[in-house]
Amino acid sequence: MTVTIVNPAAEDVTERLTPAPRIASLRGARVALIDNSKHNADRFLDTLATLLVRDHGVAKIERYRKVSASVPTPTETLQRLLEASDAAVHGVAD
Amino acid sequence: MTWGLHDSVEIEKTGRPAVTVVTEAFQTAADARAAVLGLPEHPRVIVEHPLASRTPSEIEKVAVAAAARIAAGLSGQAASPASGSVQHVARTRPVPARAQRRQLAGDFAEANEALEALAWTDGLPVVPPTEALVEAMLRGATCAPDEVLGRMEPLRGTVTVEKVAANAVMAGCRPEYFPVVLASVRAVLQPDFHVGSTACTTGGAAPIVIVNGPIAGRLGISGGTACFGGNIKANATIGRALRLVMRNLGGAKPDGMEKSTQAWPGKIACCFAENEARSPWEPLHVERGHPAGASTVTVVAVRGIYSLTEGRQTSGEGVLETLVASMRYVGSPIYHQMHINALPVIVALCPEHAEEIARAGFDRRAVRTYIHEHARMPVRVLRDRAYYAPDAWKGLVDESDPEALVPIVASPDRIILVVAGGDGRHSAWMPAWGVCRGATEVIR
Numbered sequence: 001m002t003v004t005i006v007n008p009a010a011e012d013v014t015e016r017l018t019p020a021p022r023i024a025s026l027r028g029a030r031v032a033l034i035d036n037s038k039h040n041a042d043r044f045l046d047t048l049a050t051l052l053v054r055d056h057g058v059a060k061i062e063r064y065r066k067v068s069a070s071v072p073t074p075t076e077t078l079q080r081l082l083e084a085s086d087a088a089v090h091g092v093a094d
Numbered sequence: 095m096t097w098g099l100h101d102s103v104e105i106e107k108t109g110r111p112a113v114t115v116v117t118e119a120f121q122t123a124a125d126a127r128a129a130v131l132g133l134p135e136h137p138r139v140i141v142e143h144p145l146a147s148r149t150p151s152e153i154e155k156v157a158v159a160a161a162a163r164i165a166a167g168l169s170g171q172a173a174s175p176a177s178g179s180v181q182h183v184a185r186t187r188p189v190p191a192r193a194q195r196r197q198l199a200g201d202f203a204e205a206n207e208a209l210e211a212l213a214w215t216d217g218l219p220v221v222p223p224t225e226a227l228v229e230a231m232l233r234g235a236t237c238a239p240d241e242v243l244g245r246m247e248p249l250r251g252t253v254t255v256e257k258v259a260a261n262a263v264m265a266g267c268r269p270e271y272f273p274v275v276l277a278s279v280r281a282v283l284q285p286d287f288h289v290g291s292t293a294c295t296t297g298g299a300a301p302i303v304i305v306n307g308p309i310a311g312r313l314g315i316s317g318g319t320a321c322f323g324g325n326i327k328a329n330a331t332i333g334r335a336l337r338l339v340m341r342n343l344g345g346a347k348p349d350g351m352e353k354s355t356q357a358w359p360g361k362i363a364c365c366f367a368e369n370e371a372r373s374p375w376e377p378l379h380v381e382r383g384h385p386a387g388a389s390t391v392t393v394v395a396v397r398g399i400y401s402l403t404e405g406r407q408t409s410g411e412g413v414l415e416t417l418v419a420s421m422r423y424v425g426s427p428i429y430h431q432m433h434i435n436a437l438p439v440i441v442a443l444c445p446e447h448a449e450e451i452a453r454a455g456f457d458r459r460a461v462r463t464y465i466h467e468h469a470r471m472p473v474r475v476l477r478d479r480a481y482y483a484p485d486a487w488k489g490l491v492d493e494s495d496p497e498a499l500v501p502i503v504a505s506p507d508r509i510i511l512v513v514a515g516g517d518g519r520h521s522a523w524m525p526a527w528g529v530c531r532g533a534t535e536v537i538r
Binding site: 001002003004005006007008009010011012013014015016017019020021022023024025026029031034036037038039040041043044045046047048051052055056066067068069070071072073078082085086087088089090091092 | 095096097098099100101102103104105106107108109110111112113114115116117129130131132133134135136141145146148150153154156157158160161162164165167168169170189190193194195196197198199200201205209212214222223224225228245246249250251252256257259260261264288291292295338342343345431434435483528529
């Protein structure tokens with residue numbers, strides 16, 4: 001016996017984007033750090049900021065702390081951050 | 095995690111490199127999310143889990159170990175395509191208007207095994223969604239099978255009426271239930287529901303569907319004895335259909351995006367009607383401006399059902415005192431998140447409690463006001479507990495005063511008050527999870 005069923009699941013196929021080009025060097029770069037607001041994410045990013053400046057020559061760090069890990073960064077905030085940045089790190093997702 | 099990857103991909107779309115730091119427990123979910131956003135090669139730097147319980151020096155060590163990998167993810171090594179070929183706009187290939195058909199061999203049990211192997215079930219047996227049964231389900235509603243209701247986060251499956259019908263068949267729904275299922279799905283797709291987060295949060299939230307209006311009586315959706323679970327076909331299957339839609343089209347499954355630490359059985363099904371016949375007040379939907387003859391669903395993702403018993407106090411006020419005492423609860427993040435995220439709380443009074451409260455002179459507004467004024471905890475108890483963060487109550491409560499009282503919701507209108515249950519002296523409250531504001535839809 002064979003039955004024909006209707007697929008109940010997603011059939012979407014996402015077309016792949018091309019990643020943004022990496023920057024040649026972090027030396028002199030401006031880096032945005034987005035804090036997802038979970039406990040200890042700020043401490044992790046504090047240390048990371050220090051190391052990016054000290055060991056990798058990053059010129060400027062921009063920080064933003066989300067109101068909740070469960071929401072996207074507001075579009076205007078993201079735009080403002082990126083106007084002042086060449087690259088970004090989002091952390092820490094747990 | 096869901097929104098961390100979202101932000102990072104948005105950043106990559108502007109042409110700037112980004113890295114997402116993910117703890118190892120969320121690696122699989124991050125992989126799935128990056129792929130569905132169209133950028134599977136977006137660099138993730140995996141660090142140890144958990145971070146929240148580590149000491150400051152341990153956190154520092156984790157950051158030191160990750161820093162070089164993060165720097166490498168932003169600069170140099172990765173290929174840099176010519177700017178002319180960079181595609182920064184997410185596109186999804188159009189899905190077929192009608193769902194794919196598949197052949198399953200065998201009898202009912204074998205078909206169930208096959209559906210289980212495809213990861214399309216919730217672990218319980220389902221009714222195989224045959225073409226004939228799906229067609230019959232579709233006749234339960236007036237909309238076209240290929241109508242698109244939206245995209246179901248977090249994995250963004252396109253929600254067509256036909257797909258919803260297939261899941262409703264699997265859940266065991268009768269065709270006449272289908273309009274309630276569709277309204278529930280539409281509610282979950284509203285931005286205020288935040289399904290992308292509520293479907294997979296560690297907090298284990300599950301949607302509760304509250305049905306109001308004459309359709310509940312017509313379909314046998316119970317608001318009486320044992321209405322929260324068990325023995326009632328309409329309640330069980332409508333709630334389950336919504337969950338299967340979220341699972342199969344949103345992709346929140348335990349081996350992927352679903353990250354509930356524990357969850358609760360509402361993840362299988364939770365649907366009930368307001369017991370309008372035994373309520374001393376107008377029903378929820380009428381209070382919210384719908385005609386009495388209209389039928390609605392109100393769907394809220396909640397952390398669980400917190401029951402309370404009041405079998406001695408009969409003054410109405412005595413019941414309210416016990417209710418709010420049970421709502422002064424340490425460990426529910428609602429106190430920490432209600433203000434910034436405008437969260438609601440559901441209060442479901444049993445008919446006997448509701449009757450006594452009404453006899454004491456309370457109308458619906460007075461009950462909501464009483465709860466708002468009395469379900470409060472001092473800042474000193476809430477500070478540094480659960481999801482406390484500075485400024486969580488900015489503009490609402492003076493956090494510098496340790497005795498200042500924080501309400502469970504920001505205003506009385508954030509209390510969703512219903513009468514539910516049968517005989518007995520047991521009521522319940524259910525706090526919305528995290529970012530879910532709840533959503534109401536008229537059943538068409």
